[in-house]
Amino acid sequence: MKILLITEQREGKWNKVSFETLAAAQQIVQQTKGTLAGVVIGKGVAALADELAGSQLDEVLLVERDLLEKYTPDGFSLALRQVIEAVKPDLVLLPHTYQVRDFAPKLAASVGRGMIGDCIAYRYENGKLIFVRQMFQGRTAADVVFTGDAPWVASFQAGAFRADLAAKHAGGKAPVKSVNVNLAAEQIRTKPLELFREAKQAVDLTQAPILISVGRGIKAPENIPLAEKLAKLMGGEICASRPICDEGWLPMDRQIGSSGQTVAPKLYFALGISGAIQHVVGMKGSRTIAAINKDQNAPIFEVADYGVVGDLFEIVPAMIEELEKTKAG
């Protein structure tokens, strides 16, 4: 199978999920005895193309234009469509990033194809590639196959594969080839302006050894101090899933997940968090995960080492009491 991997960079810095998808692509190439080309797209990114060439792939395609310096869905789709038409891959793989979800469906549709997005795994069975993605917020998984003609477009979720398993190039380096694409300024309808961060990150959650995280199950802002008290007794920081920060019950910089911070503490204690994929990608690397949830089928229990099916408003106060008792003792 001929695979085209589209990597992602911003301002000359890799989006590291690219290398997770590279690991997936290498694995599929091995199983299907295929070939792999990696695309680096942007402006002034030759050094990144050279770095990618050190990985196990057959060639690196460098797509550079002034008009591709800043990401736009029009610019990237038009340029990558020409790369797909030139390379004629069977499968186009992308990391499932915010940028990819912004242009990849359009890119696929522009060549009359569909995209299977946000995959967490794949299986290669009897010559058929089956992609696994989550549905119902992670409560079910789905096996999805392409039905039409190639090229097929698929993206893999962050954390689905391990970047450190991506193989280095066996014989030194893969060749880097520049690809010319036609692109005119008037074809790009979006005008990208400045990038910025909202607030200074007051607290660096990535450095906290223990995180107590609250989700919808905390029910009301008045209940946040309960979790804060537990965090204090355990020597940890408090954080939350997205809905809690959307509600303003905790500041945005305490959000864990795909749109917040990615953490891997010693202990991650999830209180009333169902475990939607957007949250789990931000914490599943934690050493120990404990969770309290009233729903025994909550997907958070799929990643938890210790689970309690029950009412957090009964169990957390009991834990606080226990911790205070042992502390005093």
Added chain:
Amino acid sequence: MKIGVCVKQVPAKDAPLAIIEGSAWIRESDIGFETNEPDGFALEEALRLKEKHQGEVVAISMGPERAKQTIKEALAKGADRGIHIADDQFYKLDPLGSARSIAAAIKNENFDLILTGLQSDDQGFGQTGVLLAELLGRPHATIIMQIEVTDGRMKLKRELEAGWFQWVELPLPAVLSIQSGINKPRYATLKGIMAAKKKEIVTVPRASLGVPDAPTQHVERIYVPQKTKKTEFITGQPKEIAAKLIEKLRHEARVL
């Protein structure tokens, strides 16, 4: 400003999901349905834009007869009329098939702006907005946290990953996918609910749209995912659970 907003009806958040054996869908007969939460933010944004710039908000939903309820709720909150694309088996559509159907149903509406939510809480493809833009030949932007409209152009705040944002400008007409949390969706008022009864919902059978049945992908089956970790469940009275859990975290996991 003429605004179309896509609203999907999905199984209620706490609905027990019973997978139909050997199929790719769930048993719908015993569960409740609700408006897809991310779409509620798109609807609210549409209503606020209308309040600011005048015009019309049209709620568009595809699905079986029950999907009309989601349109009615949008009308009760202030949308002006509804378009129901009727298809009992719409869950079988792939993202491109869904988008082609919606695009075909609304192509003569000539909306200035089409809004969608970020993704649906059931299938979660998250592609409808981007695909609608491509099919209708409009520019788009996704994961939008703020919209400012001036003289036929929009200035938009896009959310990027890891706490980053970006301002982008787009001309109208366009398609936007709204990030959840952009606003606080309103509740329908009694007056709104009464007024909604007089508002028009046009039903368009999906089969009448002439969209070719050419799926690009097929969901073979859905299933409860296998656990990647073995979870040790701790049971008992709250006091026992608390003591056992702290003991485990201290002496077994050694993280406390």
